[in-house]
Amino acid sequence: MTTGQRLRDARLKREKTLEDVAHAIGVTATSISKYESDRVKNIPQEKLQAISDYLDVSISYLLGLDDPANASPIVLSIDEQLLIEEYRRLSELNKETIKILCERLVEVESVKDDIVQLHL
Numbered sequence: 001m002t003t004g005q006r007l008r009d010a011r012l013k014r015e016k017t018l019e020d021v022a023h024a025i026g027v028t029a030t031s032i033s034k035y036e037s038d039r040v041k042n043i044p045q046e047k048l049q050a051i052s053d054y055l056d057v058s059i060s061y062l063l064g065l066d067d068p069a070n071a072s073p074i075v076l077s078i079d080e081q082l083l084i085e086e087y088r089r090l091s092e093l094n095k096e097t098i099k100i101l102c103e104r105l106v107e108v109e110s111v112k113d114d115i116v117q118l119h120l
Contacts, residue, residue, distance in 0.1 A: 001064065002038050002064075003035075003038065003043070003062055003063055003064065004035055004036040004037055004038035005036075005038075006057075006061060006062050006064065007032075007035055007036050007051065007055075007062055008036040010055040010057045010061075010062070011032075011036075011055060014055055014056070016054075016055070017029075018032045018033055018036075021051065021054060021055070024050070024054040025047055025050035025051055025054060026050070027047065035047075035051075048062060048063075
């Protein structure tokens with residue numbers, strides 16, 4: 001599969017139109033069509049990143065570096081699935097805020113673990 005074919009496949013699996021993807025990443029539907037038909041050989045990095053974020057696939061997958069057939073499935077709990085659904089509804093600013101909060105919470109957990117270890 002080519003990059004364009006992977007892009008089209010990911011778009012269709014998520015039931016998105018050319019216009020949906022184009023609007024999300026700030027290009028025309030014609031540009032997305034050219035990406036999918038491999039008429040553009042080197043999709044700009046920032047556009048590739050935006051596409052991968054919007055379609056929730058890795059850049060490695062789009063470029064053919066990942067083989068999903070060999071990947072281990074990730075099993076998410078119901079709570080994890082709900083969190084992901086809520087996260088996807090957030091603005092980009094709020095997504096960044098959530099990332100920072102998560103990083104800080106992990107740091108706090110790490111410090112707590114260190115303190116517990118000191119008292120043992």
